[in-house]
Amino acid sequence: ATRDTAFANDFFRRFIEGREVAEYPALLAQAGFLVRQAQPTGAWIGDLNLTASNRGLLIGATVLEGTPAHEAGLSSGDQLMVVDGSAMGTVRDLEDVLSRHQPGDTVTVSFGSRGQVVTSSLRLGSNPRIEILTFEEAGRPVTTAIRAFRADWLGSKVR
Structure with missing residues (x-):
């Protein structure tokens, strides 16, 4: 050919x-x-370039439209504080929560955004x-x- x-x-x-x-x-x-x-079976929220901060995990990347994080209302500069009842102090904390879930599961997230604490549902996806x-x-x-x-x-x- x-x-x-x-x-x-x-x-x-x-x-x-x-x-x-x-x-x-x-x-x-x-x-x-x-x-x-x-990674078809692992739970995923998006590629967020997370770094630990005093309030949780700072989102350092643009949150792409259509990702689970975007659908839950997260944006660059937000602080991811709690996921599925677990406080987020390190990236490993988030990895631990995600390891207990599958794509399609819904978890509750709390995050700091523009001086407000927001609580939202986040439907986990699979990494594309x-x-x-x-x-x-x-x-x-x-x-x-x-x-x-x-x-x-x-x-x-x-x-």
Whole structure:
């Protein structure tokens, strides 16, 4: 497929110049790569860049829209004080609480925001990060077609 001009033209028209989103898992599977969620079962509230402070955990990162933390009303600069009844003194305290839950569970959070203490419900999610593994790493069979694709795609062009 690497010398397939029609494929290349269609791909560029639809996904590079156009607005469609490429189905990367299917495309990479042709070359023997598995795309999967890195932590599908662990509870997650967002990537918050937390640091311990005298009132709890200071959120140092922008709280991205759509994350559980954002949906609960948390913002950058807020102090995460209590999660599921546990005081937040260290990042490990939050990790301990999250380890007792699954994505989809709802916990109560209390946080300081603009001089007020706010209590809110937070529905835990799963971390959307992905990882890419070779089929060999994932314990999947590598077919003759995959080996041929890899050789054509990644093989040396120097003669």
